[in-house]
Amino acid sequence: MVPHLVTALTGPINELEQRILESTPVIERWFRLEWMEHTPPFYSSVDIRNAGFKLAPVDTNLYPGGWNNLTPEMLPLAVQAAMAAIEKICPEAKNLLLVPENHTRNMFYLMNVAQLQKIFYQAGLNVRLGSMNPEIKEATTFDLPNGEQVTLEPLIRHNRRIGLKDFDPCTILLNNDLSAGVPGILEDLHEQFLLPPLHAGWHVRKKSQHFKAYEEVAKRFGKLLGMDPWLINPLFNSCGEVNFAEGTGMECLQTNVDALLGKIRRKYKEYGINEKPFVVVKADNGTYGMGIMTVRDAKELDSLNRRTKNKMNVIKDGQVVNDxxxxxxVLTNERVNDAVAEPVVYMLDRYVVGGFYRVHADRGVDENLNAPGASFVPLAFEKGAQQPQPGYKPGASVPNRFYMYGVIGRLAMLAASYELEATDPNAEVYD
Amino acid sequence: MVPHLVTALTGPINELEQRILESTPVIERWFRLEWMEHTPPFYSSVDIRNAGFKLAPVDTNLYPGGWNNLTPEMLPLAVQAAMAAIEKICPEAKNLLLVPENHTRNMFYLMNVAQLQKIFYQAGLNVRLGSMNPEIKEATTFDLPNGEQVTLEPLIRHNRRIGLKDFDPCTILLNNDLSAGVPGILEDLHEQFLLPPLHAGWHVRKKSQHFKAYEEVAKRFGKLLGMDPWLINPLFNSCGEVNFAEGTGMECLQTNVDALLGKIRRKYKEYGINEKPFVVVKADNGTYGMGIMTVRDAKELDSLNRRTKNKMNVIKDGQVVNDxxxxxxVLTNERVNDAVAEPVVYMLDRYVVGGFYRVHADRGVDENLNAPGASFVPLAFEKGAQQPQPGYKPGASVPNRFYMYGVIGRLAMLAASYELEATDPNAEVYD
Structure with missing residues (x-):
């Protein structure tokens, strides 16, 4: 179950959604059993695109920002999930140190940090913010546009523990995706809980690894519901040794783009879909919507302009793209005020705690919306659910259009859990 | 943390509330540690009265009805808590059998049952309703005033399991308080999970036992916060061998009423409270607001009229009162539309999932509101919380007036947990 939220999609429920809504007890039990075997990421957000005929996760974030875009009504759900998570990981914890990204001039990001602080305070922890930004030399308070404040303090390393002046936390929550690698100050902390673990950072993660795990999850879920996993799984290939600046590795890219477009075309034919297939080329370790381009024909790669090459070559924190x-x-067929929109689902521990729409007025249905100019439309709780529903049958709630997104979000989260198990440097190996 | 709800109390926050709000991380951690040692009741509701100068639980229900009075916005919280509870108790469960009270003509009660069915369905269980009412001889569907329906089916015993026709549940949830004792059909079920356990029924429970446990909890909580436990703890005495019909045992009652009024008077003096003390005499095992009277002077007991004697003598399911x-x-100083109101807090597992006000236009501030003519005002989520709050400090949310009620509700729930441990017939005893 996920919050009952208004969705942008107003058309009739398609067959896939109907199947998912009818299978609630089966799906929820399946997740329950999965979480007996696998540990959910501490928190996550998943971008989803709904083409009507198929829907799929396109990005799974293990250091989610944007918590400020959740409405106050969703906060109790987030707090309750945070309580459940803390109780399992460190019930005796008093203090939580939150380590944010270094950008102190982005007020939206700081509002996200303030919201996380609020959630974990209300869940029962003293929360303070430890910054790795060298500009933060002493406790510095920022006034936020919504009237709130946050105080960043310099992170201090003391032997094998980190903390702040007069603040020794037993638990550290990272909200920094480690694109540039693990800073020395965070290494070898064996006495404190570090959440998520360091290998969840983008210096280790690869999108291709994640989607390989997701493919496996989608196959098993497809079997459970008796449906073609393609309906929820985006096909993919990958290429190493690509260099956009020097133009090397482009044959691999073209061959794979062409092959994938062919595969999609056959699937579209099978389902009688009259859309033009397209693929999205992404940096395998890219975040923040950087290093992404839409390709409709492999020939487009012959003549990339300088701007596209630059965009694809270097991503967050100056990392050069090779994989x-x-x-x-996946097209997005949802609109908010005529602008293309995609839902983003937020999870804390195993629970869906909210979501919103990412909306971009200047982008097309086949483009990346996580780009400058995007705005966020918080999802409200569904008002219609308060009305009497004549003909209501026991057990069948009003269609909750957001339920499906919560299911897909959790499938992606489960894939991330498989992925983290596979990349865990401390995993116990049984040969 | 509890849902951020509008409360009826509009006066300034008194010192006690201020103390509780400021101590959120300490309080939440304390609860976390308590729940490591003690098992929360599966679900519960607690009636609370707020006199302004003190507040206290007055009734703790371990088979709560009235779930239909929670607003749809609270449903996701209840579902999330239900998921957490199921996951701990029986993660592999597919089917849940809900056993309601026998009153099939009370539409409000049936709406409560429908709401519980909805919560556990969305949490991932196939939920069906098994009635012990002999009038239910086959599956019978009731149309509810809100347009929904519920279907009651006759409960079937098969060897050491109960179920319905073609429905074999691994878990059974009772929403029947067993005032009349345990029906044979529920005895010796050793292969199925029975929630709550049978000894949570009113054939075993005594209010005096509950409030003794609550007194202990209040003392420890008072120590934690450095406050007089009386501020949250209603004083009490008890008498056995009372017979209202025959007028026996009245001396014990008068002596104790007099002694208790004296104690309260001294406390009122200590705090400079200019109110007239009163006590409430209740059947020690009474439910449904039955067998309750307000007494302001021990002399009133000399001349009880026939109506009062009858009211006090026999309670739910024809049980005769002796204890x-x-x-x-505790006065209630909250008003909804000028009518006296008391908050009721709902909990599922260790989580506060919602609440509402019980309102009675014809009752006074010192009377029992759980009586015919009471109505229920659902609590909305606090709208003010959405507004920017200039001067907001990190970690300090807008005062959540309902937070305090959630804390008191949970203290009473914790007392119920102690109480169930003490009365558990299967408890392991270490001498």
Whole structure:
């Protein structure tokens, strides 16, 4: 179950959604059993695109920002989930140190940090913010546009523990995706809980690894519901040794783009879909919507302009791109005020705690919306659910259009859990 | 943390509330540690009265009805808590059998049952309703005033399991308080999970036992916060061998009423409270607001009229009263539309999932509101919380007036947990 939220999609429920809504007890039990075997990421957000005929996660974030875009009504759900998570990991914890990204001039990001602080305070922890930004030399308070404040303090390392002046936390929550690698100050902390673990950072993660795990999850879920996993799984290939600046590795890219477009075309034919297939080429370790381009024909790669090459070559924190993933493009057929929109689902521990729409007025249905100019439309709780529903049958709630997104979000989260198990440097190996 | 709800109390926050709000991380951690040692009741509701100068639980229900009075916005919280509870108790469960009270003509009660069915369905269980009412001889569907329906089916015993026709549940949830004792059909079920356990029924429970446990909890909580436990603890005495019909045992009652009024008077003096003390005499095992009277002077007991004697003599399911509890009366200083109101807090597992006000236009501030003519005002989520709050400090949310009620509700729930441990017939005893 996920919050009952208004969705942008107003058309009739398609067959896939109907199947998912009818299978609630089966799906929820399946997740329950999965979480007996696998540990959910501490928190996560998943971008989803709904083409009507298929829907799929396109990005799974293990250091989610944007918590400020959740409405106050969703806060109790987040707090309750945080309580459940803390109780399992460190019930005796008093203090939580939150380590944010270094950008102190982005007020939206700081509002996200303030919201996380609020959630974990209300869940029962003293929360303070430890910054790795060298500009933060002493406790510094920022006034936020919504009237709130946050105080960043310099992170201090003392032997094998980190903390702040007069603040020794037993638990550290990272909200920094480690794109540039693990800073020395965070290494070898064996006495404190570090959440998520360091290998969840983008210096280790690869999108191709994540979507390989997701493919496995989608297959098993498809079997459970008796449906073609393609309906929820974006096809993909990957290429290493690509260099956009020097133009090397482009044959691999073209061959794979072409092959993938062919595969999608056959699937479209099978389902009688009259859309033009496209793929999305992404940096395999890219975040923040950087290093992404839409390709409709492999020939487009012959003549990339300088701007595109630059965009694809270097991503967050100056990382140069060598590995790329070529992923089936999923149209988004949702609109908010005529602008293209995609839902983002937020999870804390195993629970869906809220979501919103990412909306971009200047982008097309086949483009990346996580780009400058995007705005966020918080999802409200569904008002219609308060009305009497004549003909209501026991056990069948009003269609909750957001339920399906919560299911897909959790499938992606489960894939991230498989992924983290596979990349865990401290995993116990039984040969 | 509890849902951020509008409360009826509009006065300034008193010192006690301020203390509780400021101590959120300390309080939440304390609860976390308590729940490591003690098992929360599966679900519960607690009636609370707020006199302004003190507040206290007055009734703790371990088979709560009235779930239909929670607003749809609270449903996701209840579902999330239900998921957490199921996951701990029986993660592999597919089917849940809900056993309601026998009153099939009370539409409000049936709406409560429908709401519980909805919560556990969305948490991932196939939920069906098994009635012990002999009038239910086959599956019978009731149309509810809100347009929904519920279907009651006759409960079937098969060897050492109960179920319905073609429905074999691994878990059974009772929503029947067993005032009349345990029906044979529920005895010796050793292969199925029975929630709550049978000894949580009113054939075993005594209010005096509950409030003794609550007194202990209040003392420890008072120590934690450095405050007089009386501020949250109603004083009480008890008498056995009372017979209202025959007028026996009245001396015990008068002596205790007099002693308790004296104690309250001294406390009122200590705090400079200019109110007239009163006590509430209740059947020690009474439910449904039955067998309750307000007494302002021990002399009133000399001349009880026939109506009062009858009211006190026989309670739910025809049980005769012999044991009574004499409890410090707590005024309620909350009003909804000028009518006296008391908050009711709902909990599922260790989580506060919602609440509402019980309102009675014809009752006074010192009377029992759980009586015919009561109505229920659902609490909305606090709208003010959405507004920017200039001067907001990190970690300090807008005062959540309902937070305090959630804390008191949970203290009473913790007392119920102690109480169930003490009365557990299967408890392991270490001498």
């Amino acid at each position: 790329v993933i070529i992923q089936e493009g | 009574v509890i004499i409890q410090e009366g």
